[in-house]
Amino acid sequence: EYSLATLYDGCYTFVEALDAHHAPDAHAAVVELWQALGAEVRTIAPDLHDATLARTSHVPHVAAACLARLTEQCPDPRPFVAGGFRDTTRIAAGPAEVWRDICLTNREAVLDALDSFQSEIEIIRTAVADSDGPALEDFFRKGAEARARALEDWS
Numbered sequence: 001e002y003s004l005a006t007l008y009d010g011c012y013t014f015v016e017a018l019d020a021h022h023a024p025d026a027h028a029a030v031v032e033l034w035q036a037l038g039a040e041v042r043t044i045a046p047d048l049h050d051a052t053l054a055r056t057s058h059v060p061h062v063a064a065a066c067l068a069r070l071t072e073q074c075p076d077p078r079p080f081v082a083g084g085f086r087d088t089t090r091i092a093a094g095p096a097e098v099w100r101d102i103c104l105t106n107r108e109a110v111l112d113a114l115d116s117f118q119s120e121i122e123i124i125r126t127a128v129a130d131s132d133g134p135a136l137e138d139f140f141r142k143g144a145e146a147r148a149r150a151l152e153d154w155s
Helices: 024-036 046-073 083-093 096-105 107-129 133-150
Strands: 012-016 040-044
Touching: 012 024, 012 046, 024 040, 040 046, 046 083, 046 096, 046 107, 096 107, 107 133
Parallel strands: 012 040
Antiparallel strands: none
16 A cells, blocks of 8 residues: 555665675575666675665764754753754654664674764864864865765765
8 A cells, every 4th residue: 555666766775795605596586676676786795784884874873863862951952943953863763673773783883883973073072172163164074075975876
């Protein structure tokens, strides 16, 4: 009732790259299944997949939850909440059980990505603490550029 025949059209589906541990015919069948559903199949090493998803999905969810939790330190944040807060915390509304399991299942990749995130927080914290206008501008410019690159072909 709620499905769409075109649900996977143009979507990326990642399949582990064929190696000696895979039966070539089974691997081909998996690839063909996703292609038949309309997906664009990309093969990838599992560790690269996990590291990339930790940075593009898992840690953004953690960051959204952290931002939402900051409002607990405000007496009544509701009059101040606007589009920026709604946009950056939307995914914090996801089911806690799912994100618990994702973090535990991908523990090493999530920890590595959190370390990278913490390094980025330290860069901006230092720039603010030092009242370093050029460093702040550089930080935000690089963030905008990285976002543009990451979303370049995304529609």
